[in-house]
Amino acid sequence: MKVTTIAIDLAKNVFQVLGMTADAKKVYNKRLNRNQLKELLCNTPACTVVMEACYSSHYWGRVGLQFGHNVKLIPAQHVTPFVRGNKNDSNDALAIFEASSRPNIRFVPIKSEAQQEVLMMHRIRDRLIKQRIACTNQIRGLLVDFGFVFPQGFTAFEQNIWDIINDSEQRPLLRYLLNQVYDEYLQITKQLKDLNKLIKQKVEQTETGQILLxxxxxxxxxxxxxxxxxxxxxxxxxxxxxxxxxxxxxxxxxxxxxxxxxxxxxxxxxxxxxxxxxxxxxxxxxxxxxxxxxxxxxxxxxxxxxxxxxxxxxxxxxxxxxxxxxxxxxxxxxxxxxxxxxxxxxx
Structure with a gap:
């Protein structure tokens, strides 16, 4: 029997792979490791490969396209209603296949490595922003017990922290701890500036970016x-x-x-x-x-x-x-x- 659709339940190292014919007959439903999955996609004639749009799905989508398959990524929330029986990898793979056959499912486009690089910059930038805010908020709160209350804003924070660090009348341990935090704050700020500069350069190089700007x-x-x-x-x-x-x-x-x-x-x-x-x-x-x-x-x-x-x-x-x-x-x-x-x- 010829396999026309392969449904894959993704994981880190072990994958559940379901092969189905054109008339929805099961050919196999087996567990494979990373190398075995690549071999299967390489050796199987061109067919439809369906997966959840989740962890590592865009990588495996590009692998499937490389071997000539028609790859479709399904939003995870659209797969959940089709899971029947107990929650396990075998039933998940079957649910992915059933969801892919529905007429009104909107599939997720596979992102290129260049797109994922840009998204990676944004995720790191978002984390650094949270870290910088957490750093300043923590120090502001701790210094209230020492009688220091700063105005809002990063400029006021930098100026007041620098004044305390350079005040010889302050306690040595307090100055040492603030110096450590100030170095951390400056490092995060530098990383943010570098990322913002890189994002600006990337978006200005494309016609799409110019239209959006x-x-x-x-x-x-x-x-x-x-x-x-x-x-x-x-x-x-x-x-x-x-x-x-x-x-x-x-x-x-x-x-x-x-x-x-x-x-x-x-x-x-x-x-x-x-x-x-x-x-x-x-x-x-x-x-x-x-x-x-x-x-x-x-x-x-x-x-x-x-x-x-x-x-x-x-x-x-x-x-x-x-x-x-x-x-x-x-x-x-x-x-x-x-x-x-x-x-x-x-x-």
């Missing part, structure tokens, strides 16, 4: 993360699908004639959604200074529903705008608002 509220960090996660948005049929995937659309609960709308769903990549909302906050804060169509819409919306909801709505609009501009391969150009049109007509 032309949009209000989209800086180098957001453009880089978006390009690494979404590329040109080819996995989505329209801007609405992208916004839904990012979790920026309202959550609905409907039953019978009753339908309720709640906050956003928060699906998809939480890091990218967070960065988009941060960028949108900047746009909303300065919207009253400009009179183009986008900023007029933001100003009117802010007056009705408040700052925070407007920031999320603006992030939603920016995400859709990013997809449209990437599809057209054109840069952003501000549209004339109604107020500006009236002034032009009067003149």
């Amino acid at each position: 032309s949009i209000p509220g989209i800086g180098h960090v957001i453009a880089s993360a978006f390009e690494a996660c979404i590329d040109k948005g080819q996995a989505f049929n329209g801007p609405k699908e992208l916004a839904v995937w990012l979790g920026l659309t309202p959550r609905q609960y409907a039953s019978g004639n009753k339908s309720q709308i709640y906050g956003i769903t928060k699906r998809g990549d939480s890091y990218l959604r967070k960065q988009l909302i941060h960028g949108a906050r900047t746009v909303v804060s300065h919207a009253h200074k400009k009179d183009d169509a986008l900023n007029q819409w933001i100003t009117q919306l802010k007056a009705r529903i408040g700052f925070n909801k407007t920031a999320v709505a603006t992030a939603h609009k920016l995400a859709r705008l990013m997809w449209i501009l990437l599809k057209k391969q054109t840069r952003y150009q501000a549209q004339i608002g109604q107020t500006a049109e009236i002034i032009l007509c009067v003149r």
